[in-house]
Amino acid sequence: QVQLQESGPGLVKPSETLSLTCTVSGGFISSYYWSWIRQPPGKRLEWIGYIYYSGSTNYSPSLKSRVTISVDTPKNQFSLKLTSVTAADTAVYFCARLGVVPAASLDYWGQGTLVTVSS
Amino acid sequence: EIVLTQSPDTLSLSPGERATLSCRASQSVSNNYVAWYQQKPGQAPRLLIYGASSRATGIPDRFSGSGSGTDFTLTISRLEPEDFAVYYCQQYGSMYTFGQGTMLEIK
Numbered sequence: 001q002v003q004l005q006e007s008g009p010g011l012v013k014p015s016e017t018l019s020l021t022c023t024v025s026g027g028f029i030s031s032y033y034w035s036w037i038r039q040p041p042g043k044r045l046e047w048i049g050y051i052y053y054s055g056s057t058n059y060s061p062s063l064k065s066r067v068t069i070s071v072d073t074p075k076n077q078f079s080l081k082l083t084s085v086t087a088a089d090t091a092v093y094f095c096a097r098l099g100v101v102p103a104a105s106l107d108y109w110g111q112g113t114l115v116t117v118s119s
Numbered sequence: 120e121i122v123l124t125q126s127p128d129t130l131s132l133s134p135g136e137r138a139t140l141s142c143r144a145s146q147s148v149s150n151n152y153v154a155w156y157q158q159k160p161g162q163a164p165r166l167l168i169y170g171a172s173s174r175a176t177g178i179p180d181r182f183s184g185s186g187s188g189t190d191f192t193l194t195i196s197r198l199e200p201e202d203f204a205v206y207y208c209q210q211y212g213s214m215y216t217f218g219q220g221t222m223l224e225i226k
Binding site for chain 2: 060
């Protein structure tokens with residue numbers, strides 16, 4: 001059974017960089033696309049971007065200028081960096097698995113981690 | 120960007136009843152690439168349906184999906200107590216967007 005676990009600071013100051021890591025267990029990160037999604041309090045889910053195990057990426061146009069997703073295949077991890085954060089970036093951040101092609105649903109999810117942007 | 124609008128926002132039903140949830144897209148979804156997820160408080164979303172009508176692994180057959188083009192439906196044939204949750208539709212035919220959710224509550 002594939003399991004994903006997000007980790008990282010729960011509090012980030014405005015204008016700083018949000019950094020999260022997703023650790024995949026029970027399966028290998030290779031051959032799949034992996035994604036970050038967030039959910040601001042009381043709002044709908046928002047896709048942030050995805051990465052292939054080879055390192056190719058695709059980002060939401062609305063966040064593209066601030067987002068970087070990277071992968072560490074030997075560690076079975078992938079990571080999210082979001083720069084210049086504001087209060088609007090406060091959300092629960094989820095990592096999830098896409099499929100072997102990007103046009104796929106999200107079949108495994110982490111539990112999510114709340115990141116609050118506040119001074 | 121394809122905008123998904125779910126209806127109703129809240130659905131109040133009793134266990135044993137049939138639930139019908141709707142998801143309408145602002146434009147046709149390529150290949151009917153629509154998924155449905157169930158989310159309970161404090162938990163991650165759980166994939167129920169993909170490709171508009173295919174059940175994900177381990178999902179009971181009381182859950183079914185249908186639709187094409189711009190109109191999609193999730194049906195729960197006989198509600199069990201554990202089915203009361205928030206349901207989201209998602210399209211992955213053109214980038215990825217989610218609906219605003221339908222809360223299914225106990226009447």
